[in-house]
Amino acid sequence: MDWLLNPDTVTQKFVVMGVGIALFVAVMSLILFLVDRPKRIPSWVVAVGFVGPALLLIAYGLLRPGLETLYNSFFNRTTTEFVGLDNYVTMFTGAQFQKVLVVTAAWVVLAPLVSTFVGLVYAVLVDRARFEKVAKTLIFIPMAISMVGASIIWGFVYEFRPDQPGIEQIGLLNQLLVWLGLPPQQFLIGEPWNTGFLIVVMIWIQTGFAMTVLAAAIKAIPDDIVEAARLDGLHGMGMFRYITVPSIRPALVVVLTTIAMTTLKAFDIVRTMTGGQFGTQIIANEFYTQAFRQNNQGLAAALAVVLFILVVPIVAYNVRQMRRSEEIR
Amino acid sequence: MSTTPPVPTTNPETEDTAPVKERKLTRLEKRAIATKGRLTSPWASLTAVILAILWTIPTVGLLVTSFRPEIDIRRSGWWTVIPGIFTGETEFTLDNYDQALYGSGTGLSEVFINTFVITIPAVIIPITVALLAAYGFAWIEFPGRNLLFVAVFALQVVPIQVTLVPLLTNYNNWGMAGSFWAVWLSHSIFALPLAVFLLHNFMKDIPRSLVEAARVDGAGHVKIFFRVLFPLLVPAIAAFGIFQFLWVWNDLLVGLTFAAPEYRPLTVAVAELAGTRGGDWHILTAGAFISMIVPLIVFLLLQRYFVRGMLAGAVKG
Numbered sequence: 001m002d003w004l005l006n007p008d009t010v011t012q013k014f015v016v017m018g019v020g021i022a023l024f025v026a027v028m029s030l031i032l033f034l035v036d037r038p039k040r041i042p043s044w045v046v047a048v049g050f051v052g053p054a055l056l057l058i059a060y061g062l063l064r065p066g067l068e069t070l071y072n073s074f075f076n077r078t079t080t081e082f083v084g085l086d087n088y089v090t091m092f093t094g095a096q097f098q099k100v101l102v103v104t105a106a107w108v109v110l111a112p113l114v115s116t117f118v119g120l121v122y123a124v125l126v127d128r129a130r131f132e133k134v135a136k137t138l139i140f141i142p143m144a145i146s147m148v149g150a151s152i153i154w155g156f157v158y159e160f161r162p163d164q165p166g167i168e169q170i171g172l173l174n175q176l177l178v179w180l181g182l183p184p185q186q187f188l189i190g191e192p193w194n195t196g197f198l199i200v201v202m203i204w205i206q207t208g209f210a211m212t213v214l215a216a217a218i219k220a221i222p223d224d225i226v227e228a229a230r231l232d233g234l235h236g237m238g239m240f241r242y243i244t245v246p247s248i249r250p251a252l253v254v255v256l257t258t259i260a261m262t263t264l265k266a267f268d269i270v271r272t273m274t275g276g277q278f279g280t281q282i283i284a285n286e287f288y289t290q291a292f293r294q295n296n297q298g299l300a301a302a303l304a305v306v307l308f309i310l311v312v313p314i315v316a317y318n319v320r321q322m323r324r325s326e327e328i329r
Numbered sequence: 330m331s332t333t334p335p336v337p338t339t340n341p342e343t344e345d346t347a348p349v350k351e352r353k354l355t356r357l358e359k360r361a362i363a364t365k366g367r368l369t370s371p372w373a374s375l376t377a378v379i380l381a382i383l384w385t386i387p388t389v390g391l392l393v394t395s396f397r398p399e400i401d402i403r404r405s406g407w408w409t410v411i412p413g414i415f416t417g418e419t420e421f422t423l424d425n426y427d428q429a430l431y432g433s434g435t436g437l438s439e440v441f442i443n444t445f446v447i448t449i450p451a452v453i454i455p456i457t458v459a460l461l462a463a464y465g466f467a468w469i470e471f472p473g474r475n476l477l478f479v480a481v482f483a484l485q486v487v488p489i490q491v492t493l494v495p496l497l498t499n500y501n502n503w504g505m506a507g508s509f510w511a512v513w514l515s516h517s518i519f520a521l522p523l524a525v526f527l528l529h530n531f532m533k534d535i536p537r538s539l540v541e542a543a544r545v546d547g548a549g550h551v552k553i554f555f556r557v558l559f560p561l562l563v564p565a566i567a568a569f570g571i572f573q574f575l576w577v578w579n580d581l582l583v584g585l586t587f588a589a590p591e592y593r594p595l596t597v598a599v600a601e602l603a604g605t606r607g608g609d610w611h612i613l614t615a616g617a618f619i620s621m622i623v624p625l626i627v628f629l630l631l632q633r634y635f636v637r638g639m640l641a642g643a644v645k646g
Contacts, residue, residue: 005504062522171406172406264488
């Protein structure tokens, strides 16, 4: 039965997939069969049948590991010796780690702001335009691509060739510089701008998300408000500033906070494009390095906990805004 | 900028006919829109077109490059093919794909199977579990219901990084580390809080009278779930299904942490290529496109459902 755990051939892999799905269906059917005796068993047993599997999985795979990580963050690199807050102190005082925090902050501030701004502008521009659907799809496509794929795409845009006669640039951005008569640049190496060029990739991905949510919000602005504003003589920028933006404020907050959370947790771009070298390291990637490369479990746990702590206020703000906007409605 | 020639041709069209289609407009409104159009439209369309081009060109560059012969890729930029297209001088080839899929050291064809085998159960399992849980939270009375639901909702916040090391230790102890089972289980767990929350929202929108009527007819919870609610939830299931499909297919962190090298998904393999063969753009471009093609097709075909799911997720929670 070893091949169920370690399939070798393609056929075996597919068989394992089939077995996995079949097993899952069998277990779920059994649970439903057992609780499906109307009137004879109390309702809380039925509830356990329906809600139990999800709660069990969440408790096992999210709650317990989360608490364990919190606990481990107070221990040394092999989790054998209690070290108190040492890991956190290292994180906030070491020069190397402080830089990681600053770079992460740049990501969390810039990526949401720029993608939301561009997404909003684009949503307003193409609203009710002739090619609205196509125009939206073009901007939205990066959402379907993996961040690894996006990193390759942009790595190619940033590709650098030494500035020598007979050598042509093959990266688009450097070719543009050459056309303008400027020397080509190693975009991913020069600090601190390389972080900016990495953030561009995240902006490229997230703008589609911002645009879609905001476009839906703009469509939901009542026609009579727009009409009244027009009668009052508002056009173009005035309409945008005094009608559109205030009307979609809740959606704006949701978009900003959602992108901020995604940005905080994502390590794919940095890992694929620079591996965190050249001063581009962020918390999410530093966590991976410490946990699986340096095997410093205590520090890795502390980094994960800080990641969690940073997410909480963003979510709290998000939920509060949501409540408020629902009260108004 | 050499990238803006199409602008003059699109401008007048947008200006003339743009806003008049969708709903009936009053004469006043038409005039207002026309005035607005005349004032802002040329610049607005120009900006929109430039943005659309900026957003599309990096992907186009990758796609074009992946079909060029290796030697051409090393010598010149992909944009140099443009004049050659008209004269027929440009050469295109599938060699890069052949090498990426079947070459030694890359072998993405097998990795492609891995991604597929990982993704299908990692979509089916969490949706099923979440559907049942959402039903339980919405339509079965039991003590502590609200508290538990809020807890599930709150756990969406937990970044999966927090869970990785303890889970991996667990899998190691059980001897299932690196297997597909570990990857499926992890993906399913990480998807659950959002899935339960989203499907619960959809389920709450179903009129209570429908469920009550079925109950009066003597139907148990299982019957109500399958006969009454499930058919109505198909769009919601599709929306979350596509969402989860793209998430799993495009995931790097879970695959990297839990899958053994021989079961690694495409994202992991392509990221590896970027590290080890960073200058070999013929392999990288083809490899990246191989990893992107399925989500692109799924996305373009089912965009409507995906957007619906995303809006429900974003605007509600």
